Amino acid sequence: MRRFFVLLRNEMKLSIRDMNMIIFAVLMPLVILVVLGIIYGGKPAYDGAPYTFVEQSFGAACAVSMCAGGLMGLPLVVSDYRERKILKRFRVTPAHPALLLAVELSVYVLYCAVSLATLALAAGVFWRVRLHGSVWVFLGSWLLTMLSTLSIGMLVGGVAKNTKQAGVIASILYFPMLVFSGTTLPVEVMPSAMQKAVSWLPLTQGMTLMKNTFLGISGGNALLPVLVMLGVTAVCAGLAVRFFRWE
Template identity: 40%
Template sequence: MKRFLTLLKIEGKLALRGIDGVFFGVIMPVGIALLLGMICGNKPAFEGATHTYLQENVPAIITVGICATAFMGIPLGIADYRDKKILKHYFVTPVSPSIILFVQVAINMITAIVSSLAVFITMKIFFGYEMTGSIVNFIFAYFLVMASMYGFGMLIASVCNNVKAANLVCTIVYFPMLFLSGATIPFSILPDGLQKLSNILPLTQGIKLLKGYALGIETNLTIPLLVMLISIVTTVIFSIKLFKWE
């Protein structure tokens, strides 16, 4: 634990110096939420709906911050350390791959949580957003989705040899997740073909889970729950097993 806390303190100070995480992890999700609110206001999600368009889509917007930190923060940070031979120096210390990875997870988790709170507070103040479902279940789903996305980020961080490779893989994974899962473009307006394609993305299932709990519609969430749990276990195990020091 002492090793973890020491490294966490160092990484926390370094994270405060970077603006990328704040912009993509916090400012961007809040901007998307404000844009959606100005366009849609408190219109019903569809004709005869008992919830508004915002109530349906705000739970999806908070995943923008999760994805930004998962696919930009964790992999690029570790890959940069690998490029600069910093990990090679860690290899001869008592610091293990799991400590290095989980410290990065903890730092980026703080950014993602701040991002989510900023989105909810902004939507509450300017558009009167209210969650109709269970807040406890929603928080559970939120951390489950975060763990799933961070698992993929850890896996990319573990196997990419350098920053260029990490950038390429993150781009290939990040942008389809961002635009096809419903995080930025509402899933309901996507053509049928794209909806079928996006259903294979783990984040799509995660957003279904968040929406279900946020709206109090807790039926048919077994598949999203299983996808989240399987992806977490698989990616975390492989990220630690496949970790490259250089």
């Protein structure tokens, strides 16, 4: 475990020095929340809704940091380390590939957690946003959505040939998921055909789950999104370790 924490501390320092993730995984979700807050204030999500628009969007703001970390940060850093032959140097040490992937994964889990904390603080203080459902159920859905998103990034980073390829794959995953999964554009305002199409994105499932658990909506089937995300996490993480390439 000492190995893990020394590496985590160092990698976290390096990542903060780089600033990209501070901007995209922490500040950007906050800016989105603030903009929504300024526009909608304490207005209900729709006429007679028991929750406000900002409350409805809270899960989406959380997902923005997951997207940034899982679909941009994680795949790029792992493939960059491979291209720079840093992984090759690790290969001639007793380190296990899973150790490295776990460290990088944890860096982005921390970003998502910091983002969640800042969002909750800002939303609570300025717009009196409150959690309508159970805090544990919401945190469970947050964790699951985050892990499934990060596992996709781990797979991309683990198997991409080089940084360029990882960047292309990351962009293909990042932008559609960011825009269409309901993170920046609420699913509710999309035409119904589009809603059906985007429901295939794994992040949409996570978003819906986070929104429902945050708002305390018990209706709808929670089993399907949970299964989809558990499946995505298991398959992606398994493949990432199995097909990990040092060079």
